[in-house]
Amino acid sequence: MEKKKVIIIGAGPAGLTAAANLLNHGHEAVLLERTVFPRVVVGESLLPSSMEHYELLGFMEPLKAANFAVKPGVRFIKYGRNYDFSFSEQFTDGWHYTWQVPRADFDQIMADVVTEKGGDIRFGATVTAIQTEPQVKVVYEQNGQLTEVTGDFLIDSSGFGCVVPQLLGHEVLKGQYPNWAVFTHVKDEFRHNFPEPERISFDILETDLWFWMIPFSNGNTSLGFAGNKRHFENIEGDATEYFREKLKQSERFYDRFKDCEILFQPHWYKGYSQSSSVMYGKNWVLCGNCAEFLDPVFSSGVALATSSSMKATETLLKQFAGEEADWEEYKAYMEQGIGVFRSYVDHWYDGKLQDIFFGGVLNTTFKEQICSVLAGYVWDHNNPFVRRPEKGILSLHKVVELSQLT
Ligand SMILES: Cc1cc2nc3c(=O)[nH]c(=O)nc-3n(C[C@H](O)[C@H](O)[C@H](O)COP(=O)(O)OP(=O)(O)OC[C@H]3O[C@@H](n4cnc5c(N)ncnc54)[C@H](O)[C@@H]3O)c2cc1C
Incomplete structure (x- = not known):
C-alpha cells in the first residue's frame, strides 16, 4: 500500500x-x-x-x-446527599x-x-x-x-x-448552552483529613450550576465551577480571589479546600x-x-x-x-x-435528570443502562437509554412526578 x-x-x-x-x-x-x-x-x-x-x-x-x-465511577451530590454510579455495574x-x-x-x-x-x-x-x-x-x-x-x-x-x-x-x-466555566488546580494537602480523598465528585450547587473536584495521584486536585453564566458575576478583579470566594458555595468541600494553595491563575471558559x-x-x-x-x-x-x-x-x-x-x-x-449526550445535557440543566438521580426511582436495570451512557458507551443500540434517550429520561421523570403525588 x-x-x-x-x-x-x-x-x-x-x-x-x-x-x-x-x-x-x-x-x-x-x-x-x-x-x-x-x-x-x-x-x-x-x-x-x-x-x-x-x-x-x-x-x-x-x-x-x-x-x-x-x-471507578462518578458521584453526584445534591441536597447534601450522594448519588453514585459505579462503572462495574453497567449494562x-x-x-x-x-x-x-x-x-x-x-x-x-x-x-x-x-x-x-x-x-x-x-x-x-x-x-x-x-x-x-x-x-x-x-x-x-x-x-x-x-x-x-x-x-x-x-x-x-x-x-x-x-x-x-x-x-x-x-x-x-x-454558546448554544449559555454556560461558562472557571477552573484551577490546588495543592490538596489536607485531603487525608477527609473521607474518600481520591473520590471524584460533582457537587450540584443549583440546578444550573455545579462544582467539580477531580483529585489526582500527584497530590493536587482540579477544582472548577460550570453552569449558566448568570452565576458568574463581578469577575473583573483578581481571578484567584474570585475563585477562593466562589469556593464558599460548595458546603461539602469548602473546608477541604479553603486553605489550599491555588496553583495557577484560574482559567475562564466563556460560552464553551x-x-x-x-x-x-x-x-x-x-x-x-x-x-x-x-x-x-x-x-x-x-x-x-x-x-x-x-x-x-x-x-x-x-x-x-x-x-x-x-x-x-x-x-x-x-x-x-x-x-445521546445532548439529551442528557439538556435534561441535566432543566433539572429532570437530577430529579431522576435523587428521586429514588432508579431500579438496578435502569441505573445500569444510564451508567453505561455515563461511561461513554453511546453507540450500544441494545441499551434503550442510547436508542431513545429522550423517551427514557422523560418516562423516568414522569415516574418521579407520580411518586411525588403519593
Ligand atoms: C470547562 C471544561 C471542562 C472540561 N472537562 C472535561 C472532563 O472532565 N473530561 C473530558 O473528557 N473532557 C472535558 N472537557 C472537554 C475537553 O477539554 C476536550 O473535549 C478535549 O480536550 C478534546 O480534545 P481535542 O483533542 O479535541 O482538543 P484539545 O485537547 O483542546 O486539543 C486541541 C489542540 O489544538 C491546538 N491548537 C489550537 N489551535 C491551533 C492552531 N491554530 N495551530 C496549531 N495547534 C492549534 C491546541 O493548542 C490544543 O493543544 C472540558 C471542557 C471544558 C471547557
Missing part, C-alpha cells in the same frame, strides 16, 4: 489518537501544535469507553505506568474504570508514544493558512518563521481553535459549547472538540474526541486503500454519539 502523509492540526487526545492509528497502519503523520508541552489544559476526568482506544493504539502501558488516580460490557488525569502529563505521555511510533510533532507551531485542494498545503508560524508543509489529507483536531472551519469560512456556532456546521470536505475532516463540544457535565469530551478520531481514521484508511470511504457515515456516527 502506498504510504500517505497526513497533516494533523492540534496534539490533544483527538490529534494524537488519529496520528497513532495512521502510524500503526504505515502512514506518515505530521502534527502541528500551537503550544509547547507540557501545558495545562482542561478535560481531566476520563470515561471508560476511551480506554479501549488507548489499549488498541499502544498508549495503555505507559499510561498505566503513570499511576493516575483510578476513577454494556465495557471497561469498569478509567482515570483522573492532569492533562499536562497525560497528553505528554500520548505525544511521546506518537513520537516513538515515528510521528513528527512540531510544537510551538501555529497554523495560519491552509489549502485543501488539489493538494493539502498548510502554513504554520513557529519562532517567527512561516513554513509550508504539504500532504495527502488534513485532520483538524485543533479543539477550540477550529482552524479549518475558520479558515474555510464555515460557520462555527458558539461549539459546533461546526460542516464536518468534512475534500481531503479534510474535523475530529474532537473542533467538530462539536457540548458541556463538561458528563466528562464526555475526551471520549468523544478519541471516538471521533478512531472512526475518522478508519474511514481514511479505507480511502487510502482505494475502498469506498463513506464520510457521511462518519458524520452520522458522531451525530449519534453526541446526540
